[in-house]
Amino acid sequence: xxxxxxxxxxxxxxxxxxxxxxxxxxxxxxxxxxxxxxxxxxxxxxxxxxxxxxxxxxxxxxxxxxxxxxxxxxxxxxxxxxxxxxxxxxxxxxxxxxxxxxxxxxxxxxxxxxxxxxx
Amino acid sequence: xxxxxxxxxxxxxxxxxxxxxxxxxxxxxxxxxxxxxxxxxxxxxxxxxxxxxxxxxxxxxxxxxxxxxxxxxxxxxxxxxxxxxxxxxxxxxxxxxxxxxxxxxxxxxxxxxxxxxxxxxxxxxxxxxxxxxxxxxxxxxxxxxxxxxxxxxxxxxxxxxxxxxxxxxxxxxxxxxxxxxxxxxxxxxxxxxxxxxxxxxxxxxxxxxxxxxxxxxxxxxxxxxxxxxxxxxxxxxxxxxxxxxxxxxxxxxxxxxxxxxxxxxxxxxxxxxxxxxxxxxxxxxxxxxxxxxxxxxxxxxxxxxxxxxxxxxxxxxxxxxxxxxxxxxxxxxxxxxxxxxxxxxxxxxxxxxxxxxxxxxxxxxxxxxxxxxxxxxxxxxxxxxxxxxxxxxxxxxxxxxxxxxxxxxxxxxxxxxxxxxxxxxxxxxxxxxxxxxxxxxxxxxxxxxxxxxxxxxxxxxxxxxxxxxxxxxxxxxxxxxxxxxxxxxxxxxxxxxxxxxxxxxxxxxxxxxxxxxxxxxxxxxxxxxxxxxxxxxxxx
Numbered sequence: 001x002x003x004x005x006x007x008x009x010x011x012x013x014x015x016x017x018x019x020x021x022x023x024x025x026x027x028x029x030x031x032x033x034x035x036x037x038x039x040x041x042x043x044x045x046x047x048x049x050x051x052x053x054x055x056x057x058x059x060x061x062x063x064x065x066x067x068x069x070x071x072x073x074x075x076x077x078x079x080x081x082x083x084x085x086x087x088x089x090x091x092x093x094x095x096x097x098x099x100x101x102x103x104x105x106x107x108x109x110x111x112x113x114x115x116x117x118x119x
Numbered sequence: 120x121x122x123x124x125x126x127x128x129x130x131x132x133x134x135x136x137x138x139x140x141x142x143x144x145x146x147x148x149x150x151x152x153x154x155x156x157x158x159x160x161x162x163x164x165x166x167x168x169x170x171x172x173x174x175x176x177x178x179x180x181x182x183x184x185x186x187x188x189x190x191x192x193x194x195x196x197x198x199x200x201x202x203x204x205x206x207x208x209x210x211x212x213x214x215x216x217x218x219x220x221x222x223x224x225x226x227x228x229x230x231x232x233x234x235x236x237x238x239x240x241x242x243x244x245x246x247x248x249x250x251x252x253x254x255x256x257x258x259x260x261x262x263x264x265x266x267x268x269x270x271x272x273x274x275x276x277x278x279x280x281x282x283x284x285x286x287x288x289x290x291x292x293x294x295x296x297x298x299x300x301x302x303x304x305x306x307x308x309x310x311x312x313x314x315x316x317x318x319x320x321x322x323x324x325x326x327x328x329x330x331x332x333x334x335x336x337x338x339x340x341x342x343x344x345x346x347x348x349x350x351x352x353x354x355x356x357x358x359x360x361x362x363x364x365x366x367x368x369x370x371x372x373x374x375x376x377x378x379x380x381x382x383x384x385x386x387x388x389x390x391x392x393x394x395x396x397x398x399x400x401x402x403x404x405x406x407x408x409x410x411x412x413x414x415x416x417x418x419x420x421x422x423x424x425x426x427x428x429x430x431x432x433x434x435x436x437x438x439x440x441x442x443x444x445x446x447x448x449x450x451x452x453x454x455x456x457x458x459x460x461x462x463x464x465x466x467x468x469x470x471x472x473x474x475x476x477x478x479x480x481x482x483x484x485x486x487x488x489x490x491x492x493x494x495x496x497x498x499x500x501x502x503x504x505x506x507x508x509x510x511x512x513x514x515x516x517x518x519x520x521x522x523x524x525x526x527x528x529x530x531x532x533x534x535x536x537x538x539x540x541x542x543x544x545x546x547x548x549x550x551x552x553x554x555x556x557x558x559x560x561x562x563x564x565x566x567x568x569x570x571x572x573x574x575x576x577x578x579x580x581x582x583x584x585x586x587x588x589x590x591x592x593x594x595x596x597x598x599x600x601x602x603x604x605x606x607x608x609x610x611x612x613x614x615x616x617x618x619x620x621x622x623x624x625x626x627x628x629x630x631x632x633x634x635x636x637x638x639x640x641x642x643x644x645x646x647x648x649x650x651x652x653x654x655x656x657x658x659x
Contacts, residue, residue: 021356053503060502070189077178088513104507
């Protein structure tokens with residue numbers, strides 16, 4: 001789920017395997033509230049982007065952010081996904097896409113902060 | 120303890136390697152004692168290719184980019200050394216076990232690795248001016264020749280004559296042609312050249328750095344190949360590391376390297392120096408006997424050994440460490456422009472802040488690109504969700520530079536180290552450190568940084584965030600046994616002889632009474648050569 005969210009596609013099996021290993025090693029301990037949020041996100045995949053956006057602003061060290069960070073690092077080291085990370089020459093119009101992504105992130109953060117209050 | 124060694128050198132880092140080479144070239148027998156920890160995990164794993172090709176093709180790249188133990192995946196990157204890539208992490212192996220430090224405001228990096236901290240050296244080479252040299256306690260006239268010797272040994276590339284050459288080499292030695300710089304640095308440098316008059320009026324100068332990297336093949340080293348793997352591998356030896364020299368010394372009949380040894384203390388007896396050590400594998404105590412001892416395990420390591428050997432348990436030794444911060448910067452005009460495949464990750468540009476125009480108390484900034492350190496490390500700092508941050512930062516990456524700023528530093532009453540008892544330590548002690556700047560010093564640091572930031576903004580390279588990793592993070596330490604010819608305890612004479620001893624010399628930075636902000640490694644190596652030369656002369 002985290003891999004698909006971050007890469008927009010199913011992550012390579014190796015990435016999943018590595019993610020399981022890193023989680024076993026890091027032994028992240030979630031508090032009661034964080035456990036509740038994690039369970040909610042796992043049941044409602046659509047909410048992950050909102051929770052991530054809100055946490056980026058208000059809880060950057062939350063358990064979900066740490067898990068996503070670990071998966072992102074692993075995905076970056078997958079040759080199949082290197083285009084998502086290596087800088088590439090872009091057309092000038094790409095700036096509109098970047099601003100769209102920024103605006104989208106802000107909207108998701110607002111929605112996420114409301115959602116997190118309700119969970 | 121059977122053999123009596125003629126010359127024992129402690130430590131295989133930059134200064135130990137240079138002191139040993141000088142002694143070997145003089146024809147004497149040298150034995151080097153070193154903890155000698157090596158990277159056995161990642162060495163040989165990184166293919167002979169470039170960063171981009173590896174990223175595009177190698178299935179096991181996660182092993183060295185992320186680490187077998189996921190060393191790179193850390194949310195807490197404020198600790199000194201946490202930015203090291205997995206293949207460089209061995210530098211810190213066993214340090215917490217054998218080199219305990221207790222402090223709330225000083226976080227040094229030390230090493231028990233073969234080649235010491237030289238494995239992580241940024242390779243920047245600068246010469247101290249005569250006034251800076253005078254303040255350190257070293258003799259400029261004598262050091263001139265030493266600089267030349269060291270430059271010839273290690274190979275330095277740089278610009279012969281630009282706005283910063285008086286700070287980097289001052290024409291004191293020959294160099295290879297300067298390294299090529301990347302497009303972000305190139306754009307910045309062009310803007311500097313257009314605006315240099317007003318920038319220079321504020322005491323700021325920019326240019327291509329001198330670095331301990333060869334751009335022409337020499338003997339068994341290949342010239343810089345711009346593979347952007349500088350933070351991961353030294354396989355072509357274009358960058359000089361201490362082990363390059365020590366490996367060569369090992370081929371000589373009059374040199375011996377004993378690894379796995381941590382020197383703890385010494386005593387002088389019947390004209391000999393008895394050197395007490397700990398075997399870091401078996402934890403057994405072992406002693407060696409020598410006629411001359413040259414200490415160069417680094418300033419903090421030397422302080423431990425000297426305090427254990429000559430101290431009563433209450434002494435405080437002074438300490439100096441350059442205040443340091445790093446600042447991610449952005450040139451928005453380069454967003455989405457792409458990056459060339461063949462670049463170097465080493466320092467691209469150097470900036471010097473010479474407020475009084477006299478090449479004294481000069482602050483220094485080094486500008487790096489970011490690509491090879493991977494995007495994920497900075498994505499977490501963006502206040503956006505990971506998906507959109509990744510899009511945003513991938514687009515911005517060609518314009519992102521990291522500026523590291525070093526400030527000159529003087530000793531002070533709140534900057535000291537002492538040895539305290541620690542029963543949980545193998546050596547029975549820990550080094551207690553206290554370090555803080557007074558208001559005036561902090562004000563100077565802030566003012567200089569403002570000048571650097573203002574200059575960068577003027578060049579369209581906008582500082583994003585000032586990150587202060589804390590005292591100790593510059594990894595430049597000095598001054599624990601200051602030069603002093605009066606014979607005061609815990610000082611060194613000009614030739615590096617430790618006060619109160621007959622045959623114990625210190626060849627690292629312990630003697631410096633002032634720490635210029637310019638990269639100090641070249642000067643420390645020159646001093647190590649000088650100390651070793653004087654030692655040879657005194658025995659003839």
